[in-house]
Amino acid sequence: MVKLTKVMESNVRALCGRFFMRGFASVGVVIIVMAVVSGAAGRALAAVPAATADGARVTGERWLGGREVDLTVSSPALGTTAPVRVLLPRGWSRSATRTWPVVYAYHGGRDTYVSWTRSTDIASLAAEYGVMVVMPDTGYSGWFTDWRNHGAFGPPKWETFHTRELTRLMERDYHASTARAAMGISSSGYGAIKYAARHPGMFRYAVSLSGILHLTQTGIPPLILLEASERYDPFRIWGDPTLDRANWEANDPYVQAPHLRGTGMYIASGLTGRPGPYDHPAPGNDGIEAQEILCGATTVSFVKRLKRLGIPATTHIYGDGYHDWTTWQPELHRAWPLMMAAVGAVRTSAAQTT
Template identity: 50%
Template sequence: MTRRDRPAPRPRRPRSRAGLLLAAAALAGTGIAPPGAAHAGAARTAPFRAADTGARITAETRLGPNEVDITIDSPSLGKSVKTRILLPKGWSPDAAETWPVLYAYHGGQDDYTSWPRNTDIEGWAAAYEAIVVMPEAADGAYANWYNYGRGGTPKWQTFHTQEVVQLIERNYRANGTRAAIGDSAGGQGAITYAARFPGMFTHVASLSGVLWLRAPGMPALTLATNALNGQDPFAIYGFVVANADNWRAHDPYELAPRLRGTKIFFSSGTTGEPGPGDPPGTPWDVGLFSEKQVGETNVAFRDRLDELGVPYTADIYGAGRHNWPSWIRVATRIWPDLMASIGARRA
């Protein structure tokens, strides 16, 4: 949505000797963990299986015993991008067991390292027997771009909902039980994907996502944000009036009836005032102004679900900026519920 205030980089935990050896192997170009590394399982010998589109994993780099970066050559994007994976203890490419997956989508002006850079998601994940996947999303708006009716690349929706899902399930012992969480644009993406593909996720959570894309003033704010990101603002959804059907097709508010049967959580601030731990702000503070605008769409989305009789859980918490401190407070609270929804056992 907009550039968010980020906390100072979180000091990374010291790596074990095994972790250092893994990193050295990656730097040497092997990308393969040495046999016997703690919890890393056997070195992969079988080739990676491709997705139906032909998307394939071209590199695997182990960052630690349970942390992997993969490079995906994606036909849907027309380029290669990375995805980070957190694996449960005891994971092995040859394990008989399979694990449920939580997808963590990042916000605008960020990348696939956003969650581990700003939160302790590695610690959260380590407490449960589940796989956590953080795919690249760039500033793609979690959509297959309209491109003035021509379609074509980038197809971020196809990348996330088909290519990444299939590559994880075919190569990392993931089963078909999935949940998703996202901040800002990633929150909008999580809710939109759940609505466009009912049954794909058992549980979705949006942290300050825009949940009424066509709310008064929101199209202008969306177009301006995309323009500031250096993109053609009309290439994503098209023109607001002339291509209204395409805007509606990606609007959580419009798609709300399709969410019935999916467990839904969403949260946002609404007052445009600093929340707990936030520095003082001014009325023109972009982090406060944008959160107030986002909050209005969350209130409208809540009212829409009430009208439809679709169950949900919401935390419309009033004061708070469009930033990580707010999202961390919420994410740490709902993480156990997300894990329970996919049947992830305590590690």
């Protein structure tokens, strides 16, 4: 593994002269990046939301052909409806008497529920292994959290929607089994690991690709608040990072890492923010990408904590590579067989998947 501090020092110097970002506002980013490199965080116990009454229901189905369907789910936790894309395995039917392993694949903060099928070959991978894939909406920077709303709580409750309402609905109505995995990229990598930590035993495997895995690391809270402020009051999510520190820590994968013992994990991220072997930027657009540097810093911090705790994980901390699907696609292929083994999905022949 490349020494993080040396890599970060050179990257920060480069950022001062030239950088671009996809997803974070650029105001004050160089100062924040330098703070993230040397930051640390405290610890707290998680407060998992209580199970809700089963009021979620599917109000619409739109079949896209083959085994792909878009659902509209009415969610009491969200106080509205949310779209969910589902890939169904070969042999699935409403009258089936068996269940199938399921992967919950979450999208990034500013993307949509179609991102995995749009930007990867996940449909082919799912068919090859006979596994169900559920890709729910996660909101525009919803942050996989039951929002605090300045102490009033109430919707949106993204964590309750994903881990209570949706899982129950999939298991009750669509033959999903309790052999579950969770995966995500960027902020949804945070969501996958956070859910696994806050709900021990719910997921057999969790995958984070370029995730933000140390929420309270110095410099990260201001960045998140800055990004969220473009759309809404950012203090609605977890509250004030100082006054409501306990709530931030209760939602921090780094702090909640002890609860990941027994969960398989694949953790990957870049460090340098430079274009990698799968990136082909146009001339003049090949600068340093600060977002991947920040995610890499939090990922390395999280991986070090796992090692101190003696919790195993498969890691791939690479050097160059943008915060982009071109880098995440090969990482998906590295993580997929490990995830399939964890949920007990059996690889089928090419003939069986057609």
